[in-house]
Each structure stands twice: as C-alpha cells, then as structure tokens.
Amino acid sequence: MSKVAIYCRLSDEDKNKKSYMDDSESIQNQKNLLMKYALEKGWDIYKIYSDDDYSGLDVDRPEFNKMIRDAEMSKFNIIICKTQSRFTRDMELVEKYLHNKFLEWGIRFIAIVDGVDTLDKNNKKSRQINGLINEWYCEDISKSIKATFRMKQKAGKFIGSFPCYGYSKDPNDRNRLIIDKDAAEIVKIIFSLYTDGNGTQRIANILNEKNIPNPTKYKQIKGLRYKNSSLKNDYGLWNKTTIKRILKNQVYIGNMVQHKCKKINYKSKKIKTLQQREWIIVENTHEAIIDKGTFEIVQRRISSRIRSTLSGKAHLFSGKVRCLDCKSTMAKNCNGKGQNYLRCRKYLIDTKKRLCTSHSISLERLEKVILGKIIEYMNSYCNINELAKKLSEDNDVANMLKGLNVQLGKLERDIIYRNEALKNAYIDKVSGVISKTQFNELSSLFSKELDNLQLKKKELKSKINDLNEKSFSSDYYKKLIEEYKYSTDFLRSIANELIDYIEIGEKSKENLEQHISIFWNF
Incomplete structure (x- = not known):
C-alpha cells in the first residue's frame, strides 16, 4: 500500500483575510481536504506535516524540513498538498525537489487543486509555469508592501515592532511615538554622564552598579515579547556598544530615523546595512528627550574620537588641543611620576624621524x-549683583516645591x-505559575529596584526640606553664584561649549615660554 505524507501551510497573507476561518486556506480545512483525498485513494497516511505562519519562500x-528528511529516508512515497504554492x-525549490530529488528518492508529488502530479511526465511544463506564477506573486506582494512602508516612513510614521529605548507607541496611534518616562530618565542620565567626560564603558558600569536593566531586559520587564538576536546573556547588563548607539540616535531629539537596513531581496533573509545618506529621516515627528x-x-x-582614561573620564580638553605647527x-601621555602631559601626535608616531x-x-x-x-x-561680562537680583525676583519656591512633591x-x-x-x-x-528559580530572579530584581527607589525618595525629601528651610534672597543667590563660578566641575562642564579648539606652540629654547592660542566659540 502507498504511504502518503500530507503537507499544509498557513502564512501571514492568509491570516490577514477578513474571514480566513471560513476560507479553504485554513490549516484545518487543508487537512480535511487532503485526508479525504488520501482515504478515497485507499492510501495509508504516514504523517501530517503542518507549518503555521510561514511564507512559501x-x-x-521546521515541518517542511522534517518532511524532506523523512522523504530522503523513504518513510513514505507520496506527498500531497492542496496547491503547489x-x-x-x-522556483528553485520546485526544480530541486519536484524535478530532481523526488525522482531520485522515488517520491510522487501531488497538488490536488492545481492538477499537479509528478507521475505525469507531460505535467512538467504546467508545474514550471505554476512555479513562476507563484514566485511572481511573491515578488509583486513584496514590492507593494515595500512601497507602502516607504510611503509611511517618508511621512514620519513609525512602522517598527518595537520603539527604541525611551519611547513607546501611542495607544491611539501605533505609528506615533510617545515618551516612556522611566526609560527617558535613563537616556537623559546617559547623555549627562557623557557630556561630563565619562567614557561609554564607564557609563555602562555606572548603570550596572545601580542595577538599572538594559533596553532588552527593560522591554521584557514591561511585558513586551522582544528578543535581541545579538544578546549574549539575559542578565540585563549594559555595554559600551548600547551606550554609543543611544548617544548617536537622532530619535532622541524628535527626529524619526528609519530605513537603516533592508533585505537583499524578497527571497533572502539577509539584511544589508545602509549608509546614512540612504536613511529616511523626518524631523520633529515626536517629543524630544x-x-x-x-x-x-x-x-x-564622538566624531573627534576622544578616548577616555583608565578612570573612565576623558581629560578636560579632549579632542580640542592641536599642535600649532603641524x-x-x-595625545595624552603619563610620565613615571604619574604626571599627565600632552604631546604632538605626529611627533609620537616615530620620535626618531x-x-x-x-610641543x-x-x-x-x-x-x-x-x-x-x-x-x-x-x-568681565557677568555682573554678579544684577544676576543674583534677577534670580531672586524670578524664583518661585512654591512651583519648585510643587514639582518636587509631584x-x-x-x-x-x-x-x-x-x-x-x-x-x-x-x-x-x-x-x-513560576518556578522557584524564576521567583528568586524576580525577587532579587524587585528588591534592588525598591532599594534604589527608597534611596531616591530619601534624597528627594532632603531637597524638599532644604527648600523649605532656605532663604532665597539676593544674598543667597550671590553666594551660590560665587560658589559655582570657581567650581572646577562647573568650569569643566562649560569648557567644551565655550572653546572651539586650542593650539600649543613649542617651548622657546631661550626662555622656555610656550605660546597657547585659544579659539573661542563666541
């Protein structure tokens, strides 16, 4: 008796039909149709192979490949499908299996609706024509979908499955981004740490020390079915690559950035990374972080390729100091006594040459x-008395307290x-519902988050108490300005904004004087 394998497949295009449950393309209706056909022929059904939510390309x-392996092992001698598609x-698989491998393995292929039967030698051209039509159909569908996606992207509409860290989809408009406040605060911290001179690895270490989950882990905690194919572990740790990706992302200033990569063609799963000039960028589509x-x-x-020191911080003028002559x-160097010096990078390439x-x-x-x-x-330019008076007049303690209490x-x-x-x-x-191991992981995570929240609460209450106790007179602001005016941290934070670049001359052999030219941004 002939042994038959039944193969069924349902793809996304079938599921998108308005009444697919009543449509003959549904998996169960395919099975019923093919089982009835096999029994009427008096064939023994070896196995039903069924792939749900898979394209014909x-x-x-998984089930298709299991069937092919079983066919090669001669576990059955007939394969039946509803249609060849x-x-x-x-088309390549049509030629590979229907016209080559199945003949070698002694497998007969039948598609009952198309009238395809490899036992009929005169049927070959019909099978090839069916194969071409099916492939053309996929190509046309692919072009149509791409055209729709490009149109939405150029209109500034978000078409991805998951927004980048710091945003979520607007529940009233799935093509629009809104700020995820919790994640957005971490994005702000990352940018602040970087502008303070911290390197990307140092920032990652700081976030990991505070037990802040990375973007992948955060999405999973929020209940999103997000998977990162490049993830090496599931511990939720940050790394410098993730930090740099966030720092370079224009989405955080309100620009929609899409079409950064594309599939090579409709038949391949390989992704090609596009150059920046090919990206689709639409400005001011959502609220900036x-x-x-x-x-x-x-x-x-980032573009100046500033490198941080072993402590994780770049020196104050990283990337801005140049040799006056060449x-x-x-470049920064350290002598044997632990003192830091800057020397001409060209000179350091080969000191003998x-x-x-x-310099x-x-x-x-x-x-x-x-x-x-x-x-x-x-x-020269800042009148402290006038500035302190203005701050005192403009200050609204009630509003400050209101914000802190919120x-x-x-x-x-x-x-x-x-x-x-x-x-x-x-x-x-x-x-x-969950295992002991899963509970321990969740318990550890929530406990750490609670400790962080309690610490923040304590700090916030301290700020509120300070505001309630302090007097915000002109004298108070004058003292505050004087305090910050000569603060190295304050000067460090504004140095990058004030200075374009600095040029250093060679020391004079006569009096050891050294020319330093500062080129300001004002």
Missing part, C-alpha cells in the same frame, strides 16, 4: 591657563507597585 520551515513559492544643543555637543565629541591633535617636535605641555598647567582665562571673561508622589507609587509585584511573584511561585 521560507526555506527554514502550499509546498513552495520558490534630549535638546539639540546637547546632542550636537555629544556628536562632536595641526595634529595632541622627527616628523614634528614634542609637550603639562595637562595641569594647561587647565590652569584655560580655566583662568574663562574666569577672567566671566568677571516627583515624590510618583516615587511612592512606584514603591507600592514594586511591593505589589513582589507579593504577586510570591503568590505565583506558591501556585506553581
């Missing part, structure tokens, strides 16, 4: 000169939410 269909829409000024400062620092960027001279300058000395010059300009309320709600989540996780463990 997909060569990685259910088996494949790829980072202001454009800060974003530009970050991009300039215009090369000055003397491509340039050292060596102590980093400590350079900082003193530059910061002194900034203070000099501040004293933040405090949110923190308290978050604490309640985490406590409830911890209780529910315990109930799920007792009920057998």
Whole structure:
C-alpha cells in the first residue's frame, strides 16, 4: 500500500483575510481536504506535516524540513498538498525537489487543486509555469508592501515592532511615538554622564552598579515579547556598544530615523546595512528627550574620537588641543611620576624621524591657563549683583516645591507597585505559575529596584526640606553664584561649549615660554 505524507501551510497573507476561518486556506480545512483525498485513494497516511505562519519562500520551515528528511529516508512515497504554492513559492525549490530529488528518492508529488502530479511526465511544463506564477506573486506582494512602508516612513510614521529605548507607541496611534518616562530618565542620565567626560564603558558600569536593566531586559520587564538576536546573556547588563548607539540616535531629539537596513531581496533573509545618506529621516515627528544643543555637543565629541582614561573620564580638553605647527591633535601621555602631559601626535608616531617636535605641555598647567582665562571673561561680562537680583525676583519656591512633591508622589507609587509585584511573584511561585528559580530572579530584581527607589525618595525629601528651610534672597543667590563660578566641575562642564579648539606652540629654547592660542566659540 502507498504511504502518503500530507503537507499544509498557513502564512501571514492568509491570516490577514477578513474571514480566513471560513476560507479553504485554513490549516484545518487543508487537512480535511487532503485526508479525504488520501482515504478515497485507499492510501495509508504516514504523517501530517503542518507549518503555521510561514511564507512559501521560507526555506527554514521546521515541518517542511522534517518532511524532506523523512522523504530522503523513504518513510513514505507520496506527498500531497492542496496547491503547489502550499509546498513552495520558490522556483528553485520546485526544480530541486519536484524535478530532481523526488525522482531520485522515488517520491510522487501531488497538488490536488492545481492538477499537479509528478507521475505525469507531460505535467512538467504546467508545474514550471505554476512555479513562476507563484514566485511572481511573491515578488509583486513584496514590492507593494515595500512601497507602502516607504510611503509611511517618508511621512514620519513609525512602522517598527518595537520603539527604541525611551519611547513607546501611542495607544491611539501605533505609528506615533510617545515618551516612556522611566526609560527617558535613563537616556537623559546617559547623555549627562557623557557630556561630563565619562567614557561609554564607564557609563555602562555606572548603570550596572545601580542595577538599572538594559533596553532588552527593560522591554521584557514591561511585558513586551522582544528578543535581541545579538544578546549574549539575559542578565540585563549594559555595554559600551548600547551606550554609543543611544548617544548617536537622532530619535532622541524628535527626529524619526528609519530605513537603516533592508533585505537583499524578497527571497533572502539577509539584511544589508545602509549608509546614512540612504536613511529616511523626518524631523520633529515626536517629543524630544534630549535638546539639540546637547546632542550636537555629544556628536562632536564622538566624531573627534576622544578616548577616555583608565578612570573612565576623558581629560578636560579632549579632542580640542592641536599642535600649532603641524595641526595634529595632541595625545595624552603619563610620565613615571604619574604626571599627565600632552604631546604632538605626529611627533609620537616615530620620535626618531622627527616628523614634528614634542610641543609637550603639562595637562595641569594647561587647565590652569584655560580655566583662568574663562574666569577672567566671566568677571568681565557677568555682573554678579544684577544676576543674583534677577534670580531672586524670578524664583518661585512654591512651583519648585510643587514639582518636587509631584516627583515624590510618583516615587511612592512606584514603591507600592514594586511591593505589589513582589507579593504577586510570591503568590505565583506558591501556585506553581513560576518556578522557584524564576521567583528568586524576580525577587532579587524587585528588591534592588525598591532599594534604589527608597534611596531616591530619601534624597528627594532632603531637597524638599532644604527648600523649605532656605532663604532665597539676593544674598543667597550671590553666594551660590560665587560658589559655582570657581567650581572646577562647573568650569569643566562649560569648557567644551565655550572653546572651539586650542593650539600649543613649542617651548622657546631661550626662555622656555610656550605660546597657547585659544579659539573661542563666541
């Protein structure tokens, strides 16, 4: 008796039909039709192979490949499908199996609706024509879908499955992004840490020390079925690659950036990364998390290839110091006594060839000169008495307190939410919904989050108390301005914005004087 394998397939295009459950393309109706046909022929059904939600061009269909392996092992001698397109829409697979491998293995292929039967030698041209039509159909569908996607992208509509970290889809418009407040705060911290001089690896370490879940883990905690194919572990740790990707993403200044990669063709799963000039960028499509000024400062620092020190911080003028003579960027070196110096990079390539001279300058000395010059300009252009008076007049303590109390309320709600989540996780463990291992992971995560939230709550309450106790007179602001005016941290934070670049001359052999030229942004 002949043994028959039944193959059924349902793809996305079938599921999108308005009444697919009543349509003959549904998996169950395919099975019923093919089983009836086999029984009427008196054939023994070996097995039913069924792939749900797979394209006819997909060569990685699990059940399809199981059937092919079983066919090669001669576990049956007939394969039946409803149509040839259910088996494949790829002309190459038609030729490979229907006209070659199946003949070698002694397999007969039948598509009952198309009238396809490999036992009929006169039927070959019909099978080839069917194969071409099916492939053309896929190509046309692919072009139509791409055209629709491009039109939406050029209109600034988001078409991805998952928005980037810091945003979520608007529940009222799935093609529009809205800010995810919790994640957006972390994005702001990342940009702030970077502008303060921290390197990408140092920022990743800071976030990991605070037990802040990375974007992949965060999406999973939020209940999204997100998978990162390049993820090496599921511990939710940050790395410098993720940090740099966030720092370079224009989405955070309100621009929609799409079409950064594309499939090679409709038959392949391989993705080609596109050059930036090919991206589709539409400005001001959603609310920004980072202001454009800060974003530009970050991009300039990234493009200048500034490297951080072993402590994770770049020196104050990284990427801005040049050799006066050859215009090369000055490189940082450390002598045996732990003192930091800047030297001409071209000179350091090969000191024996003397491509340039050292132009060596102590980093400590350079900082003193530059910061002194900034203070000099501040004293010339900033009237402290008038500024303090203006701040005192403009200050609204009530509004400041109101804002802080709103933040405090949110923190308290978050604490309640985490406590409830911890209780529910315990109930799920007792009920057998989750395993003990899963509970321990969740318990550890929620406990760390609670500790962080309690610490933030304590800090926020301290700020509120300080505001209630302090007097916001003109004298208070004058003292505050004086305090910050000479703060190295403050001067460091504004140095990058004030200075375009610095040129260092070679020391005079006669008096050891060294020319330092500062080119300001004002």
